[in-house]
Amino acid sequence: MAKHNDDICRTNRRAVKDTLDVIGGKWKILILLTLKDKPHRFKELAKEIGITSRMLSKELQDLELNKLIEREILDTKPIGVEYSITKYGSTFQGVIEALRDWGVKHRKEILK
C-alpha cells in the first residue's frame, strides 16, 4: 500500500516555494509572457501589461537579478532600453503554458 510520504511532500513543497519566490505575485509572470514573443521597450511593456512605471521597474530588476530577462541599451537617439527574455527565462515557458491552459478551461467552466 502506498503510504503518504512526508519527505516527498516536503520536497515538492520546497520546489513550489522556490518557484514562487522567483516569480511570485502576478506581474512577473505577465512580464515573462509578454517578453516571450519579442523584446519590448519599457514604456511598451508598461502599457501592454497595465502596470505603473514604479512597479514595473522593481519587477524588471528582480527578473534581471534572477537572470530571467536581460536589458539592452540601444544606440538610438534618445538612448533606448529594451528588455528581452533570456534562454534561462524561456525555461519558464512550461509554467506559463500550464497557467494559460488552466485559465482557458476555468473561464469556460465559469461561463457555463
Place this chain on the structure above:
Amino acid sequence: MAKHNDDICRTNRRAVKDTLDVIGGKWKILILLTLKDKPHRFKELAKEIGITSRMLSKELQDLELNKLIEREILDTKPIGVEYSITKYGSTFQGVIEALRDWGVKHRKEILK
C-alpha cells in the same frame, strides 16, 4: 512570415490573469499541493504549511468559493472539520507540477 499576433497575446494574457486571480499569492498553491495527497484538518494544514490561522481561514474560504476545495464536518467529539481537494481542484495539478519541476531545476541551477 509569422507576425506577432496581438490578439493571441491578449487572449493568452487574459487566461494567465484568470488563473492568477483564482490562485494568486503563494498560499493557495501550497494549500492545493498539500491537500492533493490527503484531506487535512485545519490545524494540520496550518502547521504543515506554516501559515497563520487567520490567513489560512481566508485562503480556504476563497478556494472553497471557487470550488477547488471542500469542507466536511466530521461527526467526532469535539466536532472536526476536514478539508479536501475537489475534482475541479485536481484539474490544477498540471500547474502545480509545472511549478514544482521548475523549482527543482532552479535550485540545481542556483547551487551550481
